[in-house]
Amino acid sequence: SFGVTPDIDLYLKTHDVLESFDFDVLISGHTHSLATKDDIKTNKKFTESVMENAKNALDSSDPAGICAQTTIKQWEGKLGNLETFMSDHCNAMIEYLKEKS
Template sequence: MTPDPNRPLPTETFLHNRTLHVGNQTLELAYLGEAHMAGNIFIYARVQKVLVLIDVVFPGWLPFASLGEAKNIPAYYQAHDQILQYDFDHYIGGHVGRAGNRTDVLIQQEYILDLMHNCEQTLNESATNNSMIGAAALLGPVSTKNPGNKWAAFKVYLDVLGQYCANITNEKWLGRLGAADVFEYENAGAVFESLRIDYGILGPFGIS
């Protein structure tokens, strides 16, 4: 790791929980899993009812590309339930210019579930022969123009499915979350990869 004087290594670490007392202030720290990435911690000020968890919920906005560049998408989904287990009035998620509240967390959780549902339906629809996004309809023409290049055909397949799912999802979320038109495609792509890798939903490419 390249030394960075602006981000020195910690002098204290903890495995699951740590309570900090500074003057008359108390912060409860908890590591509940990867969420956005390994090491992301919940920081809770119980008296003030303030919860901090960076790069998971983006109050009022769509998550940044690929669900905030989440490294573990199942854990990212779970983090929303973990957040809602806290008693808080104010949520600090980082970026996008404002703090949030419990309603913001619930709205993003609804969005995440919609996106996952739409992507799963899209993936399953691509396994049907008469669909415009069916694997046969998409892979054949690309394979003809790119003989022997299977990645070219599969990339077109994933790109078309990603845009299709993004369009469906945006029918509900454009105008409800900021910048839904900016990162929906990238978020759909991240969900497709998670569905295939983490959940074994393979559409037309299942093992038979």
């Protein structure tokens, strides 16, 4: 989850750096498959979605739950295994946003 990422804004900028390199595949070490530039773009969009959904849910009674539900609906069919880590992603993002403000 994003919980091991101390600076999510820097994490997002890293995607831009990776995209600037000339390569066909990236061995990210995160999954058992090779990544392409399209995968990097998708991951960045996913992270931005989680961030936006977390921001929108911050003032609710269940920000992590709302963030998770919203993000799963947005990304269902585009990414797999969303339910497994989405609450962790949203909790970490909410904590990051709170610390940042």
